[in-house]
Amino acid sequence: MKSNYKTIDELVERVDERNSSGFARLLGVSINKCFIPSVANTIGTDLSKYKVIKKNEFAASLMQVSRDERIPIACLTEYDEAIMSPAYSIFRVKDTKEILPDYLNMWFKRSEFDRECSFIAVGGVRGSMPWEEFARIKVLVPEIDEQKRLVRNYKVISDRIALKQKINDNL
Template identity: 55%
Template sequence: MKLNYKKIGEHIRLVDERNKGLQVKQLLGLSISKQFIPSVANIIGTDMENYKIIRRNQFACSTMQVRRDKKMPVALLQEVDEAIISQAYPIFEVKNEKELLPEYLMMWFTRSEFDREACFHAVGGVRGSLEWEDFENLQLPIPHPNKQKEIVKEYNTIVNRIALNNQLIKKLEETAQAIYKQWFVDFEFPNEHGKPYKSNGGEMVESELGEIPKGWTFSKIGNEFNLTIGRTPPRIQVEWFNNPTKNNLDWISIKDIQSSDTFLFKTNEQLSQEAIKKFSIPIIPY
């Protein structure tokens, strides 16, 4: 056993409190990004008394399809005092918060190393579910509570900085989109005098796309860019995916594109050189 590492199961317990009398109204779902989200489930005709109540500082998780998703969804409720969630999700809480802080445990759950270990222990075919006993047997270091508080504080400082940077990036992207529209849709880019081109008498000519500034032309994307179609090796060969080494390459999936904004800086998976060569996977230069 690793030094100072303890089994998760030694410090948590399952909670199964049902919504008897419909005392709780707010219904939440659980996302793969380890956050609670407003539920979009169709609850018409559903017995809401059978839903589970989750309270502040309790966790909800999903042990299903861990291997397929390469993540174990788990979230700590802190935004509200109580809510209800599908009975399909196990609810658990820390036994003694004087020994293990819920925030510290949640911080551990957000680590990519935790997801990789959970994926390793997941069983049951390609989708792969994680047995509750195996989840409880996963280990984490548990320092003194004061040290846990220090770690959580530093972690939250970094998370808040990231959130602030993301807000700044969003503002810059909105500004860039506004400039793009002004220049390339409204054709109000600065002329030689620094004034908006079209509204200050800039010459326009007819084209297949309508009026465009004189000297401009249009072209098909295929004439200007090299286009290629990606390939996906069989997912059943799990060793080809998500095994970071210096030789493996970042693997851009549809999920990465859907979860990114204008630019893609990081992928959720890497692909082995063996799979790249075997299936002639196109390599995109940085």
């Protein structure tokens, strides 16, 4: 299996589309690396300044990374489009022939990735990580067929865990 490491910056491009259409599905990213409906009070808030995120794009909160020892980051799969606070960094994969969004999302869920981010984000009062530091983190990029196989196996295991959880909850 041929594989190599590439920086996040080599694999993704930042997106900064603003909410000019008045779209109102407001999401946030939890510490568990999934999207959640925002609990922010938006009464009187100008939502045109909020960022648009589209399907298969990522959102990351680079604030308080070292404090939480996890980086809230997720790939949008449930909706075609939503809006997010301007505090989030939004980005997408440059070339899906090089790396799959699902594979990159799996990489971001690794505890080793969180540990590396926590180590890097030691400066400042809040332990934030600048985009430039985040973009220098390296990701293992195997051949695309290997990525597909890993994603497929991960999905099977994740689905089984979810099913077992439902069974346990019913007991």
